[in-house]
Amino acid sequence: MRLSLALLLAGCGASMDGTLPDGGASVIPVDGGSGISATRAGLVSIAQSGAYLSWKAEPMAHKTTGPHGDTVRTFVNDPLYASLKSGNTSHPIGSVVVKELYSNGTRTGWAVDAKGDDGVWVFFEGFEPQLNQYFFRGTGNLCANCHASGIDFVLTTAAALP
Numbered sequence: 001m002r003l004s005l006a007l008l009l010a011g012c013g014a015s016m017d018g019t020l021p022d023g024g025a026s027v028i029p030v031d032g033g034s035g036i037s038a039t040r041a042g043l044v045s046i047a048q049s050g051a052y053l054s055w056k057a058e059p060m061a062h063k064t065t066g067p068h069g070d071t072v073r074t075f076v077n078d079p080l081y082a083s084l085k086s087g088n089t090s091h092p093i094g095s096v097v098v099k100e101l102y103s104n105g106t107r108t109g110w111a112v113d114a115k116g117d118d119g120v121w122v123f124f125e126g127f128e129p130q131l132n133q134y135f136f137r138g139t140g141n142l143c144a145n146c147h148a149s150g151i152d153f154v155l156t157t158a159a160a161l162p
């Protein structure tokens with residue numbers, strides 16, 4: 001019963017409404033600890049912890065050229081920063097990028113993309129107060145389809161970072 005339910009969910013996992021409930025069992029190996037689960041809740045916790053505020057970041061918020069609200073500011077963790085600056089075409093497991101989303105100067109939410117220990121990207125975007133609007137795994141979804149034109153699904157360039 002569990003198995004058939006899992007197969008059923010896998011079959012419709014790429015629904016376009018962004019309501020994929022969970023991210024499966026993969027883990028984002030960050031900060032040398034036991035890691036953060038590659039789930040919607042895990043990605044929200046990365047944003048809410050505020051730890052990303054000490055990461056390398058774009059110097060200031062700028063107008064988005066994507067469907068990301070009004071202005072945005074992107075922060076990348078050390079593994080992803082090193083990979084971007086090295087010009088790698090594939091980023092390491094444990095890569096995390098957090099994007100602050102602003103409307104009229106107020107932060108209204110976050111987008112967080114991370115590569116889990118299975119090598120699969122997970123994508124989250126949420127707006128206050130629910131912070132739960134979009135969550136996807138892998139390719140063939142709303143987020144990945146557009147991000148596929150980036151370098152391993154990352155659209156922000158190394159040149160935009162210090």
Ligand code: HEC
Pocket residue numbers: 063064065066067068072074097098099111112113123124125134135142143144146147150153154155156157
């Ligand atoms: C129509 C294209 C498009 C779609 C769909 C899209 N994005 Fe983006 N995204 C962009 C662009 C362009 C950027 C570069 C920065 C900017 O201009 O906002 C970006 C940047 C980002 C960043 C900063 C890292 C990077 O790749 O530059 C994150 C995180 C992000 N998007 C998450 C998401 C999530 C999560 C979704 C799905 C809910 C999503 N995006 C859907 C176009 C898109």
